[in-house]
Amino acid sequence: MSTSVQIDATSEVSPFSISPNPLAMHVTDSLRAILVKCRFTITKGQGVAVLLGELGTGKSTVLRYLHAEFSARAGYQTSLIPTPKFNSSFAFLRYLAEDLGVATKRSLTAQADALQDYLRDSYAQGKNTVVFIDEAQILSNDQLETLRGLLNFETNSRKLAQFIVAGQLELREKLRQERNLPLHSRVSTYSILNPLTHAEVAELLRHRCEYEQISFPFTPAAIEKLYTITGGIPRAVLKCAALAYEMMQMEQIESIDDELISDAAPEVGVDE
Numbered sequence: 001m002s003t004s005v006q007i008d009a010t011s012e013v014s015p016f017s018i019s020p021n022p023l024a025m026h027v028t029d030s031l032r033a034i035l036v037k038c039r040f041t042i043t044k045g046q047g048v049a050v051l052l053g054e055l056g057t058g059k060s061t062v063l064r065y066l067h068a069e070f071s072a073r074a075g076y077q078t079s080l081i082p083t084p085k086f087n088s089s090f091a092f093l094r095y096l097a098e099d100l101g102v103a104t105k106r107s108l109t110a111q112a113d114a115l116q117d118y119l120r121d122s123y124a125q126g127k128n129t130v131v132f133i134d135e136a137q138i139l140s141n142d143q144l145e146t147l148r149g150l151l152n153f154e155t156n157s158r159k160l161a162q163f164i165v166a167g168q169l170e171l172r173e174k175l176r177q178e179r180n181l182p183l184h185s186r187v188s189t190y191s192i193l194n195p196l197t198h199a200e201v202a203e204l205l206r207h208r209c210e211y212e213q214i215s216f217p218f219t220p221a222a223i224e225k226l227y228t229i230t231g232g233i234p235r236a237v238l239k240c241a242a243l244a245y246e247m248m249q250m251e252q253i254e255s256i257d258d259e260l261i262s263d264a265a266p267e268v269g270v271d272e
Helices: 031-044 061-072 090-098 108-124 141-150 170-175 178-184 198-212 220-230 235-252 258-266
Strands: 049-052 076-081 128-133 161-167 189-193
Touching: 031 049, 031 061, 031 128, 031 161, 031 189, 049 061, 061 076, 061 128, 061 161, 076 090, 090 108, 090 141, 108 128, 108 141, 141 161, 141 170, 141 178, 161 170, 161 220, 170 178, 198 220, 198 235, 220 235, 220 258, 235 258
Parallel strands: 049 161, 049 189, 076 128, 128 161
Antiparallel strands: none
């Protein structure tokens, strides 16, 4: 079977797309526990929760899932920072201010004061502000210190803004550096997104098929092969599944077996 496949760019989105669509997220038992911890931080005003994981484990999807959930809840206002590539702490604060509808200022101190006044007024009006930051490992130490400063905006019982911060595993080591210990000590909960188990790989694929209302085409051998070659990393699982599904349709066959997975894997950069 050929391993070179031409993809029709005009076709509809694959049922196994790797885009972080929160509506298509499969909630495993371990992920459910992580969501509980993040919701605790948000609803109880605990300040900051950190979500860690290797590349491709689904951090962005989880973040967008929570963002969508709290954006739809009454009494919450949210901000999502997908890639915090700021050249200074001032730029970080200005972006956050603009996203929340706060007037921008010309200095770091003035901008922090304006944000604090806004958050205090929002709290008085019964609004809980939640900020979601993805790829947080790229924040500089100065910007992490700015985040710590935002956590000082609080009442006697809760923080005025809650932060759900997602990043690669290196973020954990960054927060353990001596200069970042003040922020590390303020983290409410830490969670790690682990690779999927064999059973969870099957559940993920079945969930995507049900979500897209298509028949489940994977044989047990295909699922075993997917788990083996991807190590349970969701992004790699979905990449292989997406191309294998396209190949199945092009070959006009009705199922995806382990051979088809083996053909698809190198084409999407997944090595056996």
